[in-house]
Amino acid sequence: MRTAFYISDGTAITAEVFGHALLSLFPVSFNHNTIPFVETEEQAHKVLQQISESFQDTGERPLVFYTIVNVDVRKIISKSVGINYNFLDQFVAPLEKVLGVPSKPEKHRTHSIHETTYDIRIEAVNYALANDDGSNLKDYDEADIILTGVSRSGKTPTSLYLALQYGIKAANYPFTEEDMGDMLKLPPTLRRYKHKLFGLTIAADRLHQIRSERRANSKYASIQQCRMELREVENLYRKEKIPFLNSTKYSIEEISAKILAETGLKRRKY
């Protein structure tokens, strides 16, 4: 199997995302290898060695995706026996022309604690945890968004993703069977914050499957129960005109991107 290296003097996240997106266009499997924080010439020479060994082992030239600010380190990596993709660089000169200013690369400008929005993201993560699963209704004033839905419809992972990636404060409130006497009504606490509500729903068979992994053969996991709860919340969303999304076929990344696009909610971090 051919090896892909992702190398940087930072986290190498940019190299990974770009490389991964490019390689995903091909129906081929790769052996992925990330080497972050290559900050000295000595470390760079060791990396060259790793790339050479991979070439010898596999008989195929590795693909090398790298973003490196330090010029000396970059020069060394650019001489690897792999097929080198210094994918940011070729866009720099044309962009300098467009912007009319020279680039001014600084180490760790992305994905570092020096981003001005860093503390906001951590605060948002703490908020999501403190307001998970309807645990803290008194803090809803602070919420940017309140995700609602039945148990295991994707609220918690989505609220954590919104916090970590975008610095958005997302509370989440679960509708449980207890809320569903004759007919599910919007609890008074939520009604006060109706403009912040966003509903999630999910296909009954998928919910049944997820809940069964958690509590097999329980009433909670039964397909009847799943159907009943989903019917109730979907009716509520429609009746109260709460925007909602069926999460069945979407990843957390997709759900989050769709929520931002639909609500116009502004992220705090780019």
Add this chain to the structure above:
Amino acid sequence: MRTAFYISDGTAITAEVFGHALLSLFPVSFNHNTIPFVETEEQAHKVLQQISESFQDTGERPLVFYTIVNVDVRKIISKSVGINYNFLDQFVAPLEKVLGVPSKPEKHRTHSIHETTYDIRIEAVNYALANDDGSNLKDYDEADIILTGVSRSGKTPTSLYLALQYGIKAANYPFTEEDMGDMLKLPPTLRRYKHKLFGLTIAADRLHQIRSERRANSKYASIQQCRMELREVENLYRKEKIPFLNSTKYSIEEISAKILAETGLKRRKY
């Protein structure tokens, strides 16, 4: 201020990461604008309109970063009045040559629920939540790593990031004052899993600041208490040869990347 658009028929995460990395090389501020899920020609024409309006409003041609699989949609976006960066495309032909196979773009190949590792990531998030803050010692058999440290040294956000991004099951265990009678010793539960432990520490003044935001003027937040707790845990890490990292100057992304690099822990998702 010049506007940057990130456009895709998927989440637009790849376009954002690439564009952001490129723009961060310049000492210039931008107005960022992400438009995900542009899947029809009609939607594409609306986007062209937005780009034109931005040009009219600002008098500067917007920068347009896009990754679009659908050929017809892509053609439309490529005709925008902005400065267009179809940054993946120019690498495709050379890579086809290297790999000896034609590319086979499929919509939503990255960042989607169809990634084979998707369920693993969600399971890891649930694991991190269930094993946050020393809450579930009985599940440590399942842990890939157990983060330790004093309260507010970065354990929880890091364990969530490891789960969401890499599908790694990270438990976290807080050393509290109660553990620190005469001298902090490794609790028996943790000793059994010593090979999985990774310690976090942090500068006392930074910890003091973080804790003060939470509980101002408390003993918990006092600089004396912070110093004492940190001295105890660092002594423990050294005595027990637990690998550890000072998180003061690092983001969650950097801490996570450093943990993976130092421990050799394999991520479940690339």
